Amino acid sequence: MNNKNLEIAVYIYTIMVAGGVFLPLASLSVVGDISYNRVADVESYLVIAFALSTPVLVFMGQQKYAILSLPVFG
Numbered sequence: 001m002n003n004k005n006l007e008i009a010v011y012i013y014t015i016m017v018a019g020g021v022f023l024p025l026a027s028l029s030v031v032g033d034i035s036y037n038r039v040a041d042v043e044s045y046l047v048i049a050f051a052l053s054t055p056v057l058v059f060m061g062q063q064k065y066a067i068l069s070l071p072v073f074g
Contacts, residue, residue, distance in 0.1 A: 010054055018047075018051050021044045021047055022035055022037050
């Protein structure tokens with residue numbers, strides 16, 4: 001893959017992670033839909049912040065600092 005394809009993959013991955021935080025993980029009859037955002041409200045916004053920091057760092061040419069957001073994706 002060349003650098004342009006990797007950048008596009010980073011943008012797509014960021015959208016998927018940021019959107020996936022709000023998608024339901026399970027549906028329980030008593031509680032309703034369970035999502036990561038409902039379970040851990042503050043942590044879900046941290047995940048989104050770290051996910052959004054990666055394309056910003058790539059856009060600014062600071063890819064070496066994008067490693068800081070990778071543990072969130074693990």
